Amino acid sequence: xxxxxxxLIAYALFLLPDKESAIPVWFYSSIxxxxxxxxxxxxxxxxxxxxPEALKMGVAFMLxxxxxxxxxxxxxAQWHRLxxxxxxxxxxxxxxxxxxxxxxxxxFLAFISGIGSVVVGLLIAVLxxxxxxxxxxxxxxxxxVFRSIPxxxxxVIFFFAMPFMGISLGSIVSTVLxxxxxxxxxxSECFRAGIESVHSGQLEAARSLGLSRWKTxxxxxxxxxIPVVIPPLTGTLVAxxxxxxxxxxxxxxxxLKRARELYTSETNPTPLVAAALIYLAVLIPLVRAVNMLExxxxxxxxx
Amino acid sequence: xxxPKNSETATGLSDLKxxxxxIPIIRRNSFVYGFLTVLILYGVFLLPSRGxxxxxxxxxxxxxxxxxxxxxxxxxxxxxxxxxxKTTMVFSLFIIAGWLYYRYSTARWGEMGFLFFNVExxxxxxxxxxEGFWTTLLLAVGAxxxxxxxxxxxxxxxxxNNAVLNFFIIAYVDFFRAMPIIVLMMLIYYALPFMGISLSAIMSGxxxxxxxxxxxxSEIFRAGFLSVKKGQIEAANALGLTPIQTMxxxxxxxxFRVVIPPLVGNYVAxxxxxxxxxxxxxxxxxKAGLSQKSLLANPSPLIFVTALYLAMFLPLTxxxxxxxxxxxxxxxxxxx
Amino acid sequence: MSNMNxxxxxxxxxxxxxxxxxLHVLKGISTVVKHSEVVAVMGPSGSGKSxxxxxxxxxxxxxxxxxxxxxxxxxxxxxxxxxxxxxxGMVFQxxxxxxxxxxxENIKLAPMNVRKISNKExxxxxxxxxxxxxxxxxxxxxPEQLSGGQQQRVAIxxxxxxxxxxxxxxxPTSALDPEMIGEVLDVMRNMAKEGMTMMVVSHEMGFIREAxxxxxxxxxxxxxxxxxxxxxxxxxxxxxxxxxLGKIL
Numbered sequence: 009x010x011x012x013x014x015x016l017i018a019y020a021l022f023l024l025p026d027k028e029s030a031i032p033v034w035f036y037s038s039i040x041x042x043x044x045x046x047x048x049x050x051x052x053x054x055x056x057x058x059x060p061e062a063l064k065m066g067v068a069f070m071l072x073x074x075x076x077x078x079x080x081x082x083x084x085a086q087w088h089r090l091x092x093x094x095x096x097x098x099x100x101x102x103x104x105x106x107x108x109x110x111x112x113x114x115x116f117l118a119f120i121s122g123i124g125s126v127v128v129g130l131l132i133a134v135l136x137x138x139x140x141x142x143x144x145x146x147x148x149x150x151x152x153v154f155r156s157i158p159x160x161x162x163x164v165i166f167f168f169a170m171p172f173m174g175i176s177l178g179s180i181v182s183t184v185l186x187x188x189x190x191x192x193x194x195x196s197e198c199f200r201a202g203i204e205s206v207h208s209g210q211l212e213a214a215r216s217l218g219l220s221r222w223k224t225x226x227x228x229x230x231x232x233x234i235p236v237v238i239p240p241l242t243g244t245l246v247a248x249x250x251x252x253x254x255x256x257x258x259x260x261x262x263x264l265k266r267a268r269e270l271y272t273s274e275t276n277p278t279p280l281v282a283a284a285l286i287y288l289a290v291l292i293p294l295v296r297a298v299n300m301l302e303x304x305x306x307x308x309x310x311x
Numbered sequence: 312x313x314x315p316k317n318s319e320t321a322t323g324l325s326d327l328k329x330x331x332x333x334i335p336i337i338r339r340n341s342f343v344y345g346f347l348t349v350l351i352l353y354g355v356f357l358l359p360s361r362g363x364x365x366x367x368x369x370x371x372x373x374x375x376x377x378x379x380x381x382x383x384x385x386x387x388x389x390x391x392x393x394x395x396x397k398t399t400m401v402f403s404l405f406i407i408a409g410w411l412y413y414r415y416s417t418a419r420w421g422e423m424g425f426l427f428f429n430v431e432x433x434x435x436x437x438x439x440x441x442e443g444f445w446t447t448l449l450l451a452v453g454a455x456x457x458x459x460x461x462x463x464x465x466x467x468x469x470x471x472n473n474a475v476l477n478f479f480i481i482a483y484v485d486f487f488r489a490m491p492i493i494v495l496m497m498l499i500y501y502a503l504p505f506m507g508i509s510l511s512a513i514m515s516g517x518x519x520x521x522x523x524x525x526x527x528x529s530e531i532f533r534a535g536f537l538s539v540k541k542g543q544i545e546a547a548n549a550l551g552l553t554p555i556q557t558m559x560x561x562x563x564x565x566x567f568r569v570v571i572p573p574l575v576g577n578y579v580a581x582x583x584x585x586x587x588x589x590x591x592x593x594x595x596x597x598k599a600g601l602s603q604k605s606l607l608a609n610p611s612p613l614i615f616v617t618a619l620y621l622a623m624f625l626p627l628t629x630x631x632x633x634x635x636x637x638x639x640x641x642x643x644x645x646x647x
Numbered sequence: 648m649s650n651m652n653x654x655x656x657x658x659x660x661x662x663x664x665x666x667x668x669x670l671h672v673l674k675g676i677s678t679v680v681k682h683s684e685v686v687a688v689m690g691p692s693g694s695g696k697s698x699x700x701x702x703x704x705x706x707x708x709x710x711x712x713x714x715x716x717x718x719x720x721x722x723x724x725x726x727x728x729x730x731x732x733x734x735x736g737m738v739f740q741x742x743x744x745x746x747x748x749x750x751x752e753n754i755k756l757a758p759m760n761v762r763k764i765s766n767k768e769x770x771x772x773x774x775x776x777x778x779x780x781x782x783x784x785x786x787x788x789x790p791e792q793l794s795g796g797q798q799q800r801v802a803i804x805x806x807x808x809x810x811x812x813x814x815x816x817x818x819p820t821s822a823l824d825p826e827m828i829g830e831v832l833d834v835m836r837n838m839a840k841e842g843m844t845m846m847v848v849s850h851e852m853g854f855i856r857e858a859x860x861x862x863x864x865x866x867x868x869x870x871x872x873x874x875x876x877x878x879x880x881x882x883x884x885x886x887x888x889x890x891x892l893g894k895i896l
Contacts, residue, residue, distance in 0.1 A: 047464065054471035055554060068475035086507035093505035138387060142398040156624035158586035161597055161617055168601070169610040172426050212706055213743035213802075217757035217809060218733035221390075227760065231747045253491035257590055264494055268501075277502030284494050291489035324719045324734055324812075338725050391724060 012049055019045065020074075039082060046074055096278045103270055107279065110266030111286055117183055117262060118249040124188025125248060126241070129195025133203055134225060136196075147196075154193035160254045162186040167258035183255040191248045198240040202233035239301035246294045253287070263287070337385055343396075346382045353378070354407075358414075372415065379407060429611040436603035436612040443599025444619070450516050450595060451582035457521030458581065462528025469529065470536050480529070487526035493587045495519040500591040516588035516595075524581040531573045535566035572634035579627045586620070596620070655682040656718070657813060657844045658703065663712035665698055665868075672698045674868035675712070683842040687855040687876070690865035691891050696848045699865065700815050703846070704728075704735045717812065733761055736806030740818040742798040744790040750777065750801045751786040754808045762809065769808075776804040780834050796827030803834055814838065816847040850895055856880065864888050 019042060025035045050071045054064055080087070100107070132147050154162070166182040177185065206229050214224040256265035267283035336342055353375055359368035386392055386400050433440075469480050487495070500515040510518065539562050547557040589598035600616030658680040665673040672695045680686050688696045701707040703714060705721065705728050714721050721731050744753050754773035758764050764772075777783045780800040782793075790798055799819060806814060816835065820828045832854045839845060839858040849855065855862065855876055862879045864872040866887045872879055883889055 051467065051471075054468070054473055054476075064471075064473055065475060068473045072475065072479060084507055089506050094502065135387075140387065140397050141394060142401050143387065146401065152625055152628065153621060156583075156628050157617060157620050158583040158597070158624075160586045160589070161620055164597065164601065165613065165617055168604065169427075169613050172610050207741075207743070209739060209741050209743035210745060212701075213737075213739060213745070215729075216704060216706060216732055216735070216737035217805070218729045218731075218761045219757060220729050221388075223760055227756065228745055232745075250489075250491040253493045254587065256493070264491070264497070268497065271501065277498075277505050280494075280498055280502050284490065284498055287491055287494055288486065288489050291491075292485050295485060295489045324717045324731065326730075335725065 016042075016045060016049060039078065043075075043078070046071065093277055094281050096276055099274045099276045099278045100270075100282060103274075103279070106266050106270060107263065107282060107286065110261065110263035110283070111290075113180075113260065113266075114249075114252050114262040117180070117187070117252045117255060117260065118245075121184050121187035121191065121248060121252070122245050124184060125191035125195045125245070128188055128192025129197075129199050129241075132192065132196035133199035136200060137203060137225065137229075151193040151196055154190045155197075157190075159186065159190050159251050160257055162190050163254060163258050179255065179258045179260040182258055183252070183260045187248055187251065191244060191251075194244045194247075195241060198237050198244055199233070201240065202237035203229055205236045206232045236305075239298065239305045242301055243298045246291065246298055249294070250287075250291060338389055338391070343382070343386055343392075346378075346385070350375075350378060350382060372411070376411070379404065426609060427611055427614050429609055432603075432607050432609045432611040433615050435607060436599070436615075439594070439599045439603055440596070440612060440616065440619075443594055443596040443616075446513070446593060446595040446599075447582075447585050449513065450520060450585040450588055450593070451578075453513075453517035454520035454524055454581050454585070455578050457517060458524035458528045458577075461521065461525035463532055465525065465529035466532030466536060469533055484526045484529055487522050490523070492519055492523045492584050493590055495523060496587060496591050512588075512591055512593045515591060516585070516593050520581055520584055520588070523584070524577060527577050528574065531570055531577060532566070534573075535570035536562065538569045539565045568638070572631065572638045575634055576631040579624065579631050582627070583620075583624055656680075657682050657684070657716070658846075659713075659715040660703070661713040661715075663699070663702060663714065664710045665695070665702055665707060666710045672868050673702065673709075676865075676868075676870055678863060678870060678873065680844065680846065683844055684861065685839045685843075685845045685847065685859045687859040687862045688846060688848045688865060689850060689855075689862055689879075689891070691887075694865040695868045696865050697817050700817050700846060700848055704732050704737060704815065706737075729761070733757075733809050734812045736803075736809060736811035736814045738799070738802050738806055738814065738816045738819045740822050742790070742795070742802045742822070744798055744802055744805070746790050749787050749789055750782065750793070750804075753790070753801060754805045757805070758808050773804070773808055776807050777801070779807075779837075780804045781830070794827060795823045796830045799823065799827075799831045800834055803831070803838075807838075813844045813846070816845065816849065818848050820849065820851055852880075852895070864891075866891075 023038055024042060025038055050067045053059055053067045079085075132151065136144055136147055163182055163186040166177055166186050167179060170177060170182075210228055210232065211224060214228045215221075219227065252262055253264045255262050256268065259265065263283050263286060267279045270279035271277055357371060358375060359371055383400060383404055387397060465480050465483065468476050496515060496519040499510065499519050500512060503510065503515075543561055543565065544557060547561045552560065585595055586597040588595050589601065592598070594602070596616055596619065600613045603612035604610050656679055658678075660676055660678050663673055663676040664671075676699060688699065690696050698707055702709045703716075705714075709722065712722070716731060716734065719731070720726070721728065744750075745756070748756065751770065751773050754776060755766070755769040758769045758772065759766060774783060774786060777786055780803060782797055782800055782804070785793060785797060785801070790801070793801065803819075819835070820831055823831065828851070832851060835845070835847070836854065836858050847855075847859070859876055862872070862874060862876055863870050864879060864885070864887075872883060872885050872888050879888060880892065883892070
């Protein structure tokens with residue numbers, strides 16, 4: 009162990025290239041090889057059950073430190089410019105309201121499209137329970153088409169191609185329509201999985217009691233399907249919230265678009281960084297929540 | 312429709328005896344056809360003429376649409392209507408909706424072919440579109456390779472259950488799962504150069520897609536590792552297998568089955584996300600279509616690109632769905 | 648059709664056929680079930696017993712044939728089948744209690760939503776039924792908190808809550824642990840004594856011998872024998888019947 013560590017240090021001291029090496033092949037391959045070695049070394053220690061916990065902690069810190077050092081040394085980043093260009097809050101002074109306005113538009117888009125996609129998804133899923141082959145064919149085509157075309161393409165088509173057909177929607181409406189129809193397709197799959205998770209015996213029992221088809225859906229199937237639907241549906245809606253950023257492509261004045269405008273006018277990327285941080289602040293809790301819901305679901309299923 | 316008066320005593324079906332052969336009005340075929348006749352008459356006589364746009368006229372068109380939908384629902388919710396009738400109805404609905412659109416939209420119909428399916432324009436745009444296609448492919452493959460390597464490494468190091476590493480790995484995964492890809496692309500392409508890190512557009516695209524995808528890939532692999540029960544590893548140890556043999560012979564084959572379907576789904580999703588790279592001026596498929604649309608002042612290239620996306624991703628999406636379904640089915644069998 | 652002296656015909660089936668695509672499951676079944684009669688349906692697996700029962704309240708749509716319940720042709724076009732089903736209680740092999748509702752809510756659901764009776768009345772009626780099946784203290788328990796036998800008894804109470812004229816039992820004890828079969832059969836035996844018209848798909852010989860008036864023996868989608876338990880169990884001439892009884896006895 010100590011031997012390999014000595015070798016690694018020797019490698020780092022003598023074989024790692026200079027910051028600006030003349031031979032790119034040598035430059036990249038020697039660094040990559042070093043990373044592979046360091047990962048293998050720390051991995052072999054961390055995987056060993058006999059090794060004491062303290063050593064493992066040390067190795068973990070070392071690994072992080074070495075990777076950080078490598079990045080610091082070779083990424084070519086000019087670290088002294090970080091404060092000026094990434095966290096230069098002075099540039100945002102008096103301009104924060106623009107970002108907040110953008111966030112408002114983002115949340116508005118997400119809210120309306122969220123309602124839209126749940127309505128579309130539920131409608132499709134319920135219509136599919138009617139079991140009409142013709143209807144199901146068209147519904148399946150709809151779902152497949154919208155799941156196959158990237159959301160940005162749908163938005164672009166609505167915004168740039170529809171006007172040629174005499175339908176001018178504007179950026180906000182294009183976005184809401186694209187997100188609702190597109191994520192409606194995803195939502196319908198969530199609902200469908202939930203409805204299918206209800207045992208067919210439930211349906212038979214309800215019908216044999218004389219409940220009508222709609223009463224059965226409303227009283228028996230949906231109450232049992234909803235808990236199954238919630239985790240994946242939340243995931244879909246969070247993904248949709250993330251995709252509102254794509255609306256900047258069709259000039260919807262949401263957070264990313266506003267941040268880019270500021271970036272251009274200030275010739276400083278701080279607004280972009282600020283926008284990214286706002287996205288993270290909104291989305292990380294949501295992503296965690298979805299994760300938690302899914303884990304709980306998984307546990308329930310395994311019980 | 313239970314008869315409330317009958318609820319107290321509920322003595323058999325005597326009430327139904329009188330009702331035999333009595334078909335509720337809305338379930339009768341004559342109702343369906345009568346309604347259709349009314350709709351047609353409405354369409355011929357009451358719909359406003361083309362080009363009018365007063366509130367009353369719009370109301371008339373809207374009322375027509377609502378009536379049409381009511382008619383469709385009446386037929387569709389009837390379990391006893393034949394499938395043939397429903398099929399005919401679906402198609403007639405499409406035709407009527409198309410006709411309504413044709414009649415009232417301001418589109419220039421004579422130019423539709425020229426505008427949207429203009430072979431000549433597509434031929435002109437062809438070289439650029441093909442270049443875009445290869446770029447899309449490059450982005451997708453690059454991101455897939457990068458995310459697999461990084462994701463696998465993250466999952467392996469996560470499985471060591473080291474508190475320090477886990478903190479960083481969880482932060483990494485959360486960060487990239489929460490960050491919209493398009494924001495990440497712009498950060499890398501527009502913001503990083505200010506720090507002296509200048510990457511080409513393609514590299515920025517691959518990096519953004521790969522970083523995003525690697526977060527998901529690591530979670531998929533982790534779920535795969537976790538799906539192998541602890542007893543399996545203990546059993547392998549008891550048999551005297553080395554850790555590497557355990558990995559190769561016991562864990563990987565079992566994890567593989569759980570991992571493949573979501574992994575394929577993730578690659579497909581990531582490949583679809585390559586279209587986002589158009590926002591950092593990478594000439595991939597979408598950008599090629601958009602630029603040719605502007606250049607030729609004709610949306611045909613864009614329509615063609617959409618069709619191409621559909622042709623590429625429809626089979627892939629279906630395939631990913633099929634794999635997932637198959638896995639779920641096999642899991643269900645195991646539990647039984 | 649033999650004993651014309653018994654008063655009322657409850658169910659009459661005429662030439663019932665059922666096909667699933669290529670599979671011809673029921674190949675022309677005709678029979679009559681009279682008021683208060685308890686009919687056991689037996690036969691090897693795949694003989695179409697369950698399908699037969701499920702066709703009678705059109706949970707499966709029969710391919711052809713006529714079915715009369717209390718003289719009403721339930722195959723007539725646009726008959727309100729939901730109304731017909733309120734007169735036919737059905738008990739399933741896998742209980743099929745609604746897991747999101749408590750025992751009493753399971754029982755109240757149909758009376759309140761189909762018969763439109765008040766919550767108060769439905770609760771009273773439901774509690775009386777739970778009492779009858781010996782589960783009054785489990786009224787607020789959810790299905791997952793009940794044993795299999797208890798679940799099946801709640802399912803019977805649920806079906807009875809609609810005050811049906813007829814009860815169908817589709818292998819009501821096959822999914823139960825042996826020690827729980829008795830409690831369910833006791834409930835069924837009491838119902839038979841009270842004069843309920845019952846059709847029971849089951850292989851519980853003891854119960855059939857004691858409670859059934861008649862046995863329909865099905866094989867390959869046809870009724871091969873129709874007689875009293877004594878005739879079928881002790882004096883059967885039919886090869887398929889003897890073979891089958893030999894296996895399960």
